[in-house]
Amino acid sequence: MAQDKIHETWSSRTMFLLATVGAAVGLGSLWRFPYITGENGGGAFVLLYIGFIVLLGLPAAGIELALGRLGKQSPLGTMKKLVERGQNFTFWKVIGVLSLLIPFFAMTYYSVIASWTFDYFLKSVTGQLQGIKVQEAEDLFRDFLSSPLRMLCWYTLYIAVVVFVIGRGVRAGLEKASTLMMPALFLLLLGLVAYAALYGDFGAALTFLFKPDFSKVTATTFLLALGQALFSMGIGVGALMTYGAYLSDDVSLPRSAIIVGLSVTFVSLLAGLAIFPFVFSFGLNPGEGPGLIFVTLPLAFGQLHFGTVLGGAFFLLMAFAALTSSFAMLEPIVSWLEERQGWSRMKLAATAGIAAWFVGLAPLLSFNVWGSIKLLPFVALIKDKTIFELFDFVVANLLLPANSILIALFAGWALSRASLQTELRLTPLKMAYTTFVAKVGAPAAIFVIFLSSFS
Numbered sequence: 001m002a003q004d005k006i007h008e009t010w011s012s013r014t015m016f017l018l019a020t021v022g023a024a025v026g027l028g029s030l031w032r033f034p035y036i037t038g039e040n041g042g043g044a045f046v047l048l049y050i051g052f053i054v055l056l057g058l059p060a061a062g063i064e065l066a067l068g069r070l071g072k073q074s075p076l077g078t079m080k081k082l083v084e085r086g087q088n089f090t091f092w093k094v095i096g097v098l099s100l101l102i103p104f105f106a107m108t109y110y111s112v113i114a115s116w117t118f119d120y121f122l123k124s125v126t127g128q129l130q131g132i133k134v135q136e137a138e139d140l141f142r143d144f145l146s147s148p149l150r151m152l153c154w155y156t157l158y159i160a161v162v163v164f165v166i167g168r169g170v171r172a173g174l175e176k177a178s179t180l181m182m183p184a185l186f187l188l189l190l191g192l193v194a195y196a197a198l199y200g201d202f203g204a205a206l207t208f209l210f211k212p213d214f215s216k217v218t219a220t221t222f223l224l225a226l227g228q229a230l231f232s233m234g235i236g237v238g239a240l241m242t243y244g245a246y247l248s249d250d251v252s253l254p255r256s257a258i259i260v261g262l263s264v265t266f267v268s269l270l271a272g273l274a275i276f277p278f279v280f281s282f283g284l285n286p287g288e289g290p291g292l293i294f295v296t297l298p299l300a301f302g303q304l305h306f307g308t309v310l311g312g313a314f315f316l317l318m319a320f321a322a323l324t325s326s327f328a329m330l331e332p333i334v335s336w337l338e339e340r341q342g343w344s345r346m347k348l349a350a351t352a353g354i355a356a357w358f359v360g361l362a363p364l365l366s367f368n369v370w371g372s373i374k375l376l377p378f379v380a381l382i383k384d385k386t387i388f389e390l391f392d393f394v395v396a397n398l399l400l401p402a403n404s405i406l407i408a409l410f411a412g413w414a415l416s417r418a419s420l421q422t423e424l425r426l427t428p429l430k431m432a433y434t435t436f437v438a439k440v441g442a443p444a445a446i447f448v449i450f451l452s453s454f455s
Contacts, residue, residue, distance in 0.1 A: 007072065007335060008170035013251045015171075016243065018178040020256070021263040022324025023239045025185070027114060027293075029232060029264065030321055034209060034272025035287055036228065040221040043212035046269070048222060052229035053261045056445055059437040060404070061233045061240060061257040063411045066423035068244025069253070074336035075099030075241045088414045095410060098403040099238030100332055102395060104352075106237070107162075107329035108360035109391040112367075114322035115151070115158035116294060117315050119144060124301070124311030132302035137295050145367045155364055159357045162326045166334050167349035170246055174327055181320040188317040189267065192274035192310070199304060200277025208286070209272045220452075227449045230442075232264050233257075236404030239328035242335055253424055274314075278304070293318065330356070363388035381454070401450040405443045412438030 010016040037045045071078025076096030083092050123129055123140070132140070144150060165173045196202060234240050244253070278300040279286045288296055301311035330352055337348040366373065366387035375390055377383045382390055411420060412435060420438075421431055 007246055007338065009246045009248055010243075011171055011175060013247075013256065015175045015178065016247055016251065017256060017259055017263075018182045019174050019324070019327070020234075020240070020243050020260050021267075022178050022182050022185075022321075023243065023328030024232060024234045024260060024264045024325075025267050025321050026110075026325035027117075027318060027322050029268045030271040030318065031275070031290070031292055033228060033232065033268035034276060035292075036224055037269075037272065038208035038276070038286060039216070040224055041213045041216040042208060043210045044214050044217050045221060045225055046210065047212070048217070048225035049229055050265065052226045053233070053265065056226070056437060056442055057229040057233045057235070058254070058257045058261055059434045060230060060235045060408060060442050061260065062253050062424055062434065063420070063438055064235065064240040064407055065244035065247070065253045065257065066420055067407070067411065067415075068241035069247050069249070069423050070419060071241075072245045074245070074339055075238045075332055076336050077339050078241060078245060082415065082419075086414065086416060086419075088410075092406070092410050092414055095403060095406050098399060098406070099236075099241055100336055102236070102399050102403060103238045103329040103332050104356060105359070105391060105399075106395050107326060107356045109363040109388055109395075110322075110329065111158050111162070111326060111356070111360055112151070112155055112364045112388065113290065114319070114326060115154040116144070117319040117322055118154045118158060119150070120294060120298065121312060121315035121319060123298070124308060124315055127308050129298045129302045129311050130308055132299055134299060137299040137302075140298075141291075141295050148365055148368045151364055151367065152361075155360065156357065158323075158326075159353050159360075161323060162330055163349045163353035165323075165327055166330045166353075167346035169345050174331070177327065178324065181324055185317055185320045185324075186267070188313050188320075189270045189274055192314060192317070193270055195306075195310060196274050196277035199281075201280040202273070202277045204280035205273055205276035208276055208280070209269065223449060223452050226445055230404065230446065230449075231400070232268070233261060234328070236400050236407060237328070238332040238403075241407075242332040243328070245335070254426065254430075363391050397450070397453045401446050401453075404446045405450075408438045408442040408446070412440075412443075 067082065068078060071081045073081060076093070076099070079093050079096030083090065165177045167173065196205070275292070275297065276286055278297065279292070282300045282303070284296045284300065286292065297314065298311060301307040301314065304310055330349065333352045334345070334349050337352060338345065341348060362370070370387060373387060374383060374385065375387060382393060385393060417431070417435060420434070424431065424434065426434060
């Protein structure tokens, strides 16, 4: 059967780690994590975040990697294999379905935002942002969003890059891209931090990010730190299961999870040190999310020495972070198609990419010509959401928490402890704790986050 096909494997643990860190470090890590850290107690939030990473994030990531390596197939192929091997309820196969649907739909709307980095990279290196004023920066961004054709061109190019890399395979595509992009991302980030230390308000950024302010720590702070810890590790998306399937048996999963967790935290904090010195130096608002990236920072770069080079480096950094995440979104779908079709890898990637491109047209057009369309006006919770906002809400607030809970419950209650231990190779005490996390800790924590998103 086609489903028994063995996929390509990573050439080394280093290649696996580069790709997995790249999958976890996306645009959200670069603008959301530093901001919520500063707004929720600085160093106090960082301590909470690291605590939740250790207590829940690392065990959950290890479990998902273990499931992937046990099945050695796409998420759906893996879940079918594990369910049939353990004679478990067929219901558990829904994890495999969700682990394909989530990255597919996330890819469709994430690529819309991510492709903006291409446009702003070009604007930066051609000097269009040099000396720009507040109103000009806002008008530039507004004009871009009001041009569906311009957005469509960059969106199409972005999808094409992702398809090309994934179409070349694990070693010739994912590994080579990760070998180029991840070291470049780190170097660009370090260079921006060095420049920020020289020409920005570095002291204010350090205080904002790291000075513990326990007066700001509330129940909401705990929920934010918990959610960031779980989802910054890529729990429930399907990427960890897919990347784990390509991993050789001699690689330690717990150690790999620790390295990924530390790397993601390090990159996120470095991003804060690269961005916020300029924000505070110019008296700008650090809490603008996408607006910070595409309006506020171009304004700051336009006033700085070597602003053209600095802005170009920044948007290249953002593009690399976006692309490595998008590779991890398309790979599970291509992996599944590879098990079912005898086509070339490039043809499979193109098929998946074209499908994502078509679906993504709806959220893209919701920024302009379809901006007034509300798909579910009769549902009070989401009646005012645009198509883009609806896609994001369904994936991030419904499907992702549901799949994360199901993965943990399956590993804790349906999968044999011996199977899990075969992959994780933990001491009895650590294995007992990991089992507890799977059975109770992670499901309960994610369910609380799920409920809080509706409050």
